[in-house]
Amino acid sequence: MELLSAITEFAAREPKIYGLIIGLVAAAILASVINVVAMLLVWLERKVMGDLQARYGPNRVGGRWGVLQLGADAIKLFTKEDIIPRGADKSVYVWAPIVAVATTMLIAGALPFGAVIIDGREVPLVVANMDISALYVEAVLSLMAIGAFMAGYSSNNKYSMLGAFRGVARMIAYEVPMGVCVISVAVMAHSLNLVEIVNAQQNIWFAVAQPLGFVIFGIALITDLGRMPFDQxxxxxxxxxxxxxxxxxxxxxxxxxxxxxxxxxxxxLLVLLFLGGWKGPVIPVISFISPMIWFFMKLLIVLVALIWIRVSLPRFRIDQVTDLGWKILLPLSLVNFVWAVAVGLYFA
Amino acid sequence: MGISDVIPVPVAVDEELEKWTIWGRPLTDVWFTTTEKIHEIIDMGPIKNVLNWGRKNSLWFLMQPMGCCGVEMLVFGCPHYDCDRFGIFPRATPRQVDVMIISGYITRKYLPAIKNLWEEIPEPKWVMAIGECAISGGPFYDSYNIINDTSRFFPIDVYVPGCPPRPEKFIEGFRELQKKIKQREDKRGY
Amino acid sequence: MERLLGIEPPERAQYIRIITQELSRIQSHLLGTAEFLTLIASAVYSPFLYMIIDREDVLTCIESVTGARINHSFVRFGGVRNDLPDGFKDMTLDTLKMVREKTKDYKELFLSDSIYRRRMEGIGVLSPAEAKRLGVSGPPLRASDTPYDMRREDPYLLYKDLDFDVITRKEGDSKARVEVRLDEIIESCYIIEQCLDQIPSGPIMAEGIPKKIKPEPGEAYYRVEDHRGEMGFFVASDGTDKPVKVKARGPVYAYFQALPPLLEGVYIADVVAIAGSMDACTSEVDR
Incomplete structure (x- = not known):
C-alpha cells in the first residue's frame, strides 16, 4: 500500500516522467509478449508443416510436443561464434538485424491485440491508440525492407546483394496496391484508426464487403512477409x-x-482490417474475454492458412513477381477502391 | 581485491564474503573477473550443461550432398525418417550450421572447397563421416584422386559405416553425436 | 562381360534383372523429380515430400529382392544373386498401382498449377539437333522430340519381347523433361506388370560358370538405358583374371556439356529450373 501511494504521489508530482516510465514498462511487456508468441509461432509452423507433410515435426525436446525446441535453438544461436566477414561494412553489418527487429516492433505499438469487456463496454488492448494507426502501420511495414537491405548490402557477398535487391524491388511493387487497399478500407470505415475500423465491422466484415480488396491485400501481405510463393x-x-x-x-x-x-x-493486421477483429457473438459465461477468444481464433486460422500456402506453392521468379504487382494487382486494387467509394457513399 | 576497494563498505563485509563459495570457488574470485575466468566458470558449472543441452538439441547440418550417401541424406529429412523430430534440419549456408556431414568420396580437386566450407562454419561445430567412401575410401580405396582418410583433414566425431548407410543409421549417428556432446567427449571439447 | 564370355543368363534371371532395373528407374525418376521440385519451390514443398514417400515404398520392393536400397551388387556373371521372395508379386503390384495413381495426380497438379507453368514453359529449350550434337541422352533427349531409347535401339535382356512406348515430347523445354520422366514412371509400371505376368520358373544362374573367370582376349562394349540416359561399359581382356581396361560411360557428363548454351542470358531463377530438370547427378561427373 505504501508503495502504491508513493507511486500515485510521484505521478501527481512528475506527470511527464511518470508517463515515460509507464510507456517504457508497457513497451517492455509488449516486446516480451510478442517475442514469446512469435517463438510459439515458429514451433507451431514446424508442427503444422509436419502434419501437412505426413511427418511429426519436433517431438523430442521438452516433452511429447517438442515445445522447448525453440528454447534449444535460441540457446544454440546465442552461443554460436559471431563472425563478421572481412570486407564487410562493419557498422552497417552490426546494426542491420537490430534495425530489422526494431522497425518490426514499431508496428506492434499501434496494433490493438483484441479487447476485453469491462462493465459492458469494450476496451481495446492497444498501447498507442492513434487516429492514423492504419496509415502508420502501413508506412512502417515498408520500412522493414531497409533492415534486409542493410544486411544484404553490408555482407560483401554477391548472393546477399541479390537477395537485398530482390527484396527492395518486391517491396516497392507491392506497397502501392497494399496501401490502396488500406485506403479502401478506411473509406468504408470513415476512419484511419484501427479500433474504429474494427468497430465499423460490427455488422459486416470488410472481407465480405470488398472481397477483391481482401484477396489483393492478402497477396501483398504474403509478399511483404516474404512467405513461400514470394520468398525470392x-x-x-x-x-x-x-x-x-x-x-x-x-x-x-x-x-x-x-x-x-x-x-x-x-x-x-489482416484480421483487424478485413476479418472483423475481435467482433463476434458474446459467449455468455466468459463474456469478459469473449472478444479475445474470437480474435485469437481468427488469428490462428490466418496463421495456419499462411503456413498451408507456404507448403503447397512453388516459388515465383522475381520478374514475374513484380509483373504481378504492377500489372495486375495495382489496377485491380484501384477497381476495388472505386467499388469501396461507391458502396461507402451508397450506404452513407 | 575485495569489494571494499571499489565501494566504501566495512572490511568486515569483505571477510564475510571470502567465506562464500560458488561451485567450489571463493565468491570473491568470481566477483571481479575477466573473460577467461568467465569461460572457466562456464566450463565447470551447470551453465555448460544448459548450453550443451541447447546445442545438442538443435544440430543444423549443412545440405551438401556428395555421392550416393547424399541421396540418403536427402531422404533423412523427409517423412518416414523426419530429422526435424530431433531438432535437426538442413541449412544451405555454412554460416548457420553446426554439423558438417561428409557424405561421400572427396576427390583431390574437391578437398580445398570442402575445407573452405568447414572453416566457414562458426564454432561450436562438429563433423560426421558417413559412408565407406568418407571413412576409408570405400570402393575407391586405391584410386589416384580420392582422399582415403578424411580424418587427416577433419576432426571427425562420428563415423557411420554403410554403403550407403540407411537413413536410420543417420539418426543413430546423430544420437551418438548428441550423447558425445552431452558427456563432453567430442573431439574439439565443447 | 557376359558378352565377352559368351554366356546367356537364364530367362528367369533376365526377367528379374528387368524388374529390378525398372523398379530402380521408377525410384530414380521419383527422386529426380522430387529434387527438381525442391529447386523451383523449396525444401518444404509438400509434393516433394509425398514423392519421397512413394519412393520409399518402391525401395521396399527393391530391397526385398536385392537386400540393399541403392548399391545393390546384385547382378552376377550369368545370372542374379537372389530369387524373388515370396509375396513379391502382390506387394509390387500394390505398390505399382499406388505409384501410378499418385503419378497421375502429380501430372494433374503440375498442369493446373499456374505458378509452375509460368516457371517452366518455354524455359531452356533444347532443339533435337543441338541435343544430339552435344551427346545428350535419356529423358532430356526424348523431351526434345527424339525417340531414342537403348531399350528400343539396341534391345538388351528381353526388352524385345515386351510391349512399351518410348515417351517423347515435342517442346524440349524444362516442363517437357519433367513430363517425360513422370510418363516413364507409368510406362515402367506397365513393363513390370508384364514381366510379373510372363516370368517363368527356372534357374537364376547359368550353368558352368567357373569360380575364377578368365575370358578370352578381346573387347566388349555393352550399352544399357540407365535412368538418366545411355550408359556404356567397355571391358578389354588379355586372357588373365584381371581386366586390362574397364571404362564406364555415364550419361550425366553430357548433360553438363549441354548446360552452357542453355544457360546463356537467363535469369538466376531459371538456372535452377533448367539444371534441375536435367536431373544431373554431379557426383557421377566428379569421379
Whole structure:
C-alpha cells in the first residue's frame, strides 16, 4: 500500500516522467509478449508443416510436443561464434538485424491485440491508440525492407546483394496496391484508426464487403512477409540464403526471428482490417474475454492458412513477381477502391 | 581485491564474503573477473550443461550432398525418417550450421572447397563421416584422386559405416553425436 | 562381360534383372523429380515430400529382392544373386498401382498449377539437333522430340519381347523433361506388370560358370538405358583374371556439356529450373 501511494504521489508530482516510465514498462511487456508468441509461432509452423507433410515435426525436446525446441535453438544461436566477414561494412553489418527487429516492433505499438469487456463496454488492448494507426502501420511495414537491405548490402557477398535487391524491388511493387487497399478500407470505415475500423465491422466484415480488396491485400501481405510463393529474397536453391547468407549466431537468429514477428503482426493486421477483429457473438459465461477468444481464433486460422500456402506453392521468379504487382494487382486494387467509394457513399 | 576497494563498505563485509563459495570457488574470485575466468566458470558449472543441452538439441547440418550417401541424406529429412523430430534440419549456408556431414568420396580437386566450407562454419561445430567412401575410401580405396582418410583433414566425431548407410543409421549417428556432446567427449571439447 | 564370355543368363534371371532395373528407374525418376521440385519451390514443398514417400515404398520392393536400397551388387556373371521372395508379386503390384495413381495426380497438379507453368514453359529449350550434337541422352533427349531409347535401339535382356512406348515430347523445354520422366514412371509400371505376368520358373544362374573367370582376349562394349540416359561399359581382356581396361560411360557428363548454351542470358531463377530438370547427378561427373 505504501508503495502504491508513493507511486500515485510521484505521478501527481512528475506527470511527464511518470508517463515515460509507464510507456517504457508497457513497451517492455509488449516486446516480451510478442517475442514469446512469435517463438510459439515458429514451433507451431514446424508442427503444422509436419502434419501437412505426413511427418511429426519436433517431438523430442521438452516433452511429447517438442515445445522447448525453440528454447534449444535460441540457446544454440546465442552461443554460436559471431563472425563478421572481412570486407564487410562493419557498422552497417552490426546494426542491420537490430534495425530489422526494431522497425518490426514499431508496428506492434499501434496494433490493438483484441479487447476485453469491462462493465459492458469494450476496451481495446492497444498501447498507442492513434487516429492514423492504419496509415502508420502501413508506412512502417515498408520500412522493414531497409533492415534486409542493410544486411544484404553490408555482407560483401554477391548472393546477399541479390537477395537485398530482390527484396527492395518486391517491396516497392507491392506497397502501392497494399496501401490502396488500406485506403479502401478506411473509406468504408470513415476512419484511419484501427479500433474504429474494427468497430465499423460490427455488422459486416470488410472481407465480405470488398472481397477483391481482401484477396489483393492478402497477396501483398504474403509478399511483404516474404512467405513461400514470394520468398525470392532468401531462395535457398538460387541464392543460398539471400540477404542473411553471411550472418551467423544470434545476428542470424534476430533476422530469422524477425520474419516470424512480422508474420504474426501482419496476420493481426489482416484480421483487424478485413476479418472483423475481435467482433463476434458474446459467449455468455466468459463474456469478459469473449472478444479475445474470437480474435485469437481468427488469428490462428490466418496463421495456419499462411503456413498451408507456404507448403503447397512453388516459388515465383522475381520478374514475374513484380509483373504481378504492377500489372495486375495495382489496377485491380484501384477497381476495388472505386467499388469501396461507391458502396461507402451508397450506404452513407 | 575485495569489494571494499571499489565501494566504501566495512572490511568486515569483505571477510564475510571470502567465506562464500560458488561451485567450489571463493565468491570473491568470481566477483571481479575477466573473460577467461568467465569461460572457466562456464566450463565447470551447470551453465555448460544448459548450453550443451541447447546445442545438442538443435544440430543444423549443412545440405551438401556428395555421392550416393547424399541421396540418403536427402531422404533423412523427409517423412518416414523426419530429422526435424530431433531438432535437426538442413541449412544451405555454412554460416548457420553446426554439423558438417561428409557424405561421400572427396576427390583431390574437391578437398580445398570442402575445407573452405568447414572453416566457414562458426564454432561450436562438429563433423560426421558417413559412408565407406568418407571413412576409408570405400570402393575407391586405391584410386589416384580420392582422399582415403578424411580424418587427416577433419576432426571427425562420428563415423557411420554403410554403403550407403540407411537413413536410420543417420539418426543413430546423430544420437551418438548428441550423447558425445552431452558427456563432453567430442573431439574439439565443447 | 557376359558378352565377352559368351554366356546367356537364364530367362528367369533376365526377367528379374528387368524388374529390378525398372523398379530402380521408377525410384530414380521419383527422386529426380522430387529434387527438381525442391529447386523451383523449396525444401518444404509438400509434393516433394509425398514423392519421397512413394519412393520409399518402391525401395521396399527393391530391397526385398536385392537386400540393399541403392548399391545393390546384385547382378552376377550369368545370372542374379537372389530369387524373388515370396509375396513379391502382390506387394509390387500394390505398390505399382499406388505409384501410378499418385503419378497421375502429380501430372494433374503440375498442369493446373499456374505458378509452375509460368516457371517452366518455354524455359531452356533444347532443339533435337543441338541435343544430339552435344551427346545428350535419356529423358532430356526424348523431351526434345527424339525417340531414342537403348531399350528400343539396341534391345538388351528381353526388352524385345515386351510391349512399351518410348515417351517423347515435342517442346524440349524444362516442363517437357519433367513430363517425360513422370510418363516413364507409368510406362515402367506397365513393363513390370508384364514381366510379373510372363516370368517363368527356372534357374537364376547359368550353368558352368567357373569360380575364377578368365575370358578370352578381346573387347566388349555393352550399352544399357540407365535412368538418366545411355550408359556404356567397355571391358578389354588379355586372357588373365584381371581386366586390362574397364571404362564406364555415364550419361550425366553430357548433360553438363549441354548446360552452357542453355544457360546463356537467363535469369538466376531459371538456372535452377533448367539444371534441375536435367536431373544431373554431379557426383557421377566428379569421379
Amino acid at each position: 529474397t532468401e531462395a535457398e536453391e538460387e541464392i543460398i540464403a539471400g540477404y542473411n547468407t553471411e550472418y551467423s549466431g544470434i545476428r542470424f537468429g534476430l533476422l530469422y526471428f524477425q520474419e516470424y514477428i512480422v508474420m504474426l503482426l501482419g496476420s493481426i
